[in-house]
Each structure stands twice: as structure tokens, then as C-alpha cells.
Amino acid sequence: MTTMTLIHTNILATAVAPHLFWITSRAAGVAALILASLSVCVGLLMGGRLLQRRGPDLRVTHEALALATLLALVVHGLALLGDSYVHLSLGGIAIPFLGAYKTLWTSTGIIAFWMLALLGLSYYARGRIGVQRWRRLHRLTAVAWIMGLAHSLGEGTDAGQAWFLAMTAIVTVPAIALLLVRSLGGRRERLPARSEPRAARAEKTFVTANPRPR
Amino acid sequence: MSPRQTTPPTLTAAQLQARALAGARRAAMLRRMRRIRRSVAALAAALFSAAFLAIYVQLASGHDPALVAAARRAAATGSTSATGASSTGGSSGSTEANGTEATSNTSSGEESTSGSSGSAGGESTGAASAVTSSQS
Numbered sequence: 001m002t003t004m005t006l007i008h009t010n011i012l013a014t015a016v017a018p019h020l021f022w023i024t025s026r027a028a029g030v031a032a033l034i035l036a037s038l039s040v041c042v043g044l045l046m047g048g049r050l051l052q053r054r055g056p057d058l059r060v061t062h063e064a065l066a067l068a069t070l071l072a073l074v075v076h077g078l079a080l081l082g083d084s085y086v087h088l089s090l091g092g093i094a095i096p097f098l099g100a101y102k103t104l105w106t107s108t109g110i111i112a113f114w115m116l117a118l119l120g121l122s123y124y125a126r127g128r129i130g131v132q133r134w135r136r137l138h139r140l141t142a143v144a145w146i147m148g149l150a151h152s153l154g155e156g157t158d159a160g161q162a163w164f165l166a167m168t169a170i171v172t173v174p175a176i177a178l179l180l181v182r183s184l185g186g187r188r189e190r191l192p193a194r195s196e197p198r199a200a201r202a203e204k205t206f207v208t209a210n211p212r213p214r
Numbered sequence: 215m216s217p218r219q220t221t222p223p224t225l226t227a228a229q230l231q232a233r234a235l236a237g238a239r240r241a242a243m244l245r246r247m248r249r250i251r252r253s254v255a256a257l258a259a260a261l262f263s264a265a266f267l268a269i270y271v272q273l274a275s276g277h278d279p280a281l282v283a284a285a286r287r288a289a290a291t292g293s294t295s296a297t298g299a300s301s302t303g304g305s306s307g308s309t310e311a312n313g314t315e316a317t318s319n320t321s322s323g324e325e326s327t328s329g330s331s332g333s334a335g336g337e338s339t340g341a342a343s344a345v346t347s348s349q350s
Contacts, residue, residue, distance in 0.1 A: 068255065
């Protein structure tokens with residue numbers, strides 16, 4: 001019985017060994033999707049000021065999750081270099097529309113990665129960029145995350161699996177809900193200011209700045 | 215010209231207490247930051263490990279979506295070609311292929327390599343060869 005189990009295990013190990021790079025890439029992709037979704041959730045909670053008292057903790061959590069996402073994405077891409085089936089080159093995993101394997105979805109993933117990397121790491125240069133400008137740019141991270149989600153659902157090997165879809169729903173639905181709340185809330189906040197005609201606002205500003213002499 | 219005074223200004227007890235409090239708060243914040251970073255790193259490692267293990271077991275047990283799809287396609291191709299050759303042999307060939315599709319994925323590393331990742335056309339050729347070898 002034990003010998004049979006041992007033989008069976010050896011057979012399985014032999015069969016799985018050539019796929020180790022592929023398994024690594026898939027696992028890293030799954031981890032990256034979860035981490036990125038959590039990071040988006042925390043970022044939206046932080047920016048939306050829903051949990052104001054936990055501000056510093058949320059910032060550190062958001063930063064750590066974002067860095068972990070980037071690391072997982074690097075592993076996801078680099079592991080594909082060792083896969084014997086797709087035969088991707090370094091250019092194929094780093095430059096969009098260069099590889100021949102499912103070009104559209106692969107390119108979506110590559111663009112999403114570069115956007116996440118640039119927009120995420122630009123945090124460390126926000127002093128030079130300007131905080132307001134950086135904040136406006138950082139909002140595009142949500143677009144990159146949605147592109148990554150599309151890449152995983154469109155190209156992912158496990159995209160049709162129940163466990164993958166359930167896991168994706170668990171992590172993405174709260175993020176999408178927060179994103180909607182944030183965008184709708186932001187729009188509602190801006191609306192009253194915009195509803196006032198520009199000329200009237202300009203006149204009010206002018207009158208406040210230059211009171212009429214009596 | 216008077217020499218510059220380098221001695222620090224004397225602090226009152228309240229100021230010293232405030233400084234100590236600030237230092238303690240800063241230390242607590244740094245500890246909390248370190249703990250959060252460690253937790254996130256552990257979470258990332260756990261997620262990767264769990265996903266790796268799940269996919270590994272799925273693949274080893276012959277339930278991998280890409281491999282099963284490839285084997286199904288190969289079985290369909292095999293049965294079609296076998297039907298073209300002779301009707302009796304074709305039906306038995308397709309039965310064998312269906313029965314051995316999981317085994318062909320797990321028993322031979324070379325066969326499963328050729329029909330491994332993704333779902334492009336190339337893998338059906340590899341899986342087809344696996345079916346052929348299992349038939350023979």
C-alpha cells in the first residue's frame with residue numbers, strides 16, 4: 001500500500017515537474033489579483049475618509065499591499081519566461097503587442113502592470129510631481145486594476161473555474177462598490193459648485209475682493 | 215564679539231514630559247507600522263502558497279482546466295479521424311481516449327508538457343499524440 005502510494009506520488013511529481021513555472025505564474029497571478037483588490041479597497045477607504053481615525057494605519061497597509069502586488073506581478077511575468085509552452089521572451093512579457101500568445105489579453109495585462117508600477121511607485125516622487133497632481137494621476141490606478149481584472153478573466157487558465165470566480169467576486173465586489181461610492185460621492189460634491197453659472201461666481205469673487213466704496 | 219552659546223535651553227518638567235510622550239507615541243507608531251508590513255508580507259506569502267498548492271493538486275490529479283480541455287479536444291479529433299478510417303475501430307478508439315485522458319496527462323511528463331499551458335492549437339497536437347500512444 002505504502003509502495004503503491006510512493007509510486008503514485010513519484011508519477012505525479014514527474015508529471016507536474018515540467019509545469020512548475022506555469023504553476024508559479026498562475027499562483028502569483030492569483031495572489032496579485034487578490035492583493036491588488038485589497039489595496040484598491042484600502043486606498044478607497046483612505047481617500048474617501050470613511051475611516052478617518054485609522055488614517056496612518058491604512059496608509060501603511062495600502063503601501064505594503066501595493067508593493068506586495070507589484071512583487072507578485074513581477075513573479076507572475078518572470079515565471080512565464082521559464083514555461084516551455086508559451087516560449088515568451090523578455091520583450092514578450094514587458095512590451096505590449098509583441099508576443100504572439102493571446103496578444104490582446106496579454107497586452108492588457110502588460111499595460112496594466114506598467115500603469116500600476118508607474119502610478120504606484122510615483123508615490124515616492126510625489127514631492128517633485130506635486131501632491132495635487134499626483135493625487136489626480138493616482139486615480140488612474142483604478143483603471144489599471146480593472147484592466148488587470150479583465151486580463152485575468154480573459155486570459156487566465158482558471159477563469160472558468162468556480163473557485164476562481166468566487167474568489168474574484170469576494171475581493172472585487174467590495175472594491176467596485178467602494179469605487180462607485182467614491183465616484184458618485186465625488187460627483188455629488190462637485191455638482192453644487194458647478195451648477196452656479198461661471199459669470200455669477202466670477203462676479204461674486206470680484207465683489208468680495210473689491211468692495212464698492214460708499 | 216561674544217561666543218555663541220551651544221548649551222541647550224533648559225526645559226521645564228512639562229516640556230520634558232511632552233517630549234517623552236511624543237517619543238513613546240512615535241515608537242508605538244513605528245512598531246505598528248512594522249507589524250502591518252509583516253502581516254501583509256505573511257498574507258502575500260500565504261496567498262501565493264495556497265494558490266500554488268491548489269493549482270498543483272488540481273494539475274496532478276488530472277483536473278486542470280487547460281489540460282482537460284486539451285485532452286477533450288484531442289479525444290474528439292482522435293474519434294473523428296478514427297471514424298474516418300473505420301467505423302468499428304473509431305468508436306473503440308474514442309472510448310479508450312476518453313477513459314485514459316486523465317492518465318495521459320499525469321503518467322507521462324513529456325506528453326503533458328506538449329499539451330500543457332493555455333488552450334491554443336498547439337496543445338491539441340500534443341494531446342492527440344498522447345491519445346494515440348494510449349490507444350496503441
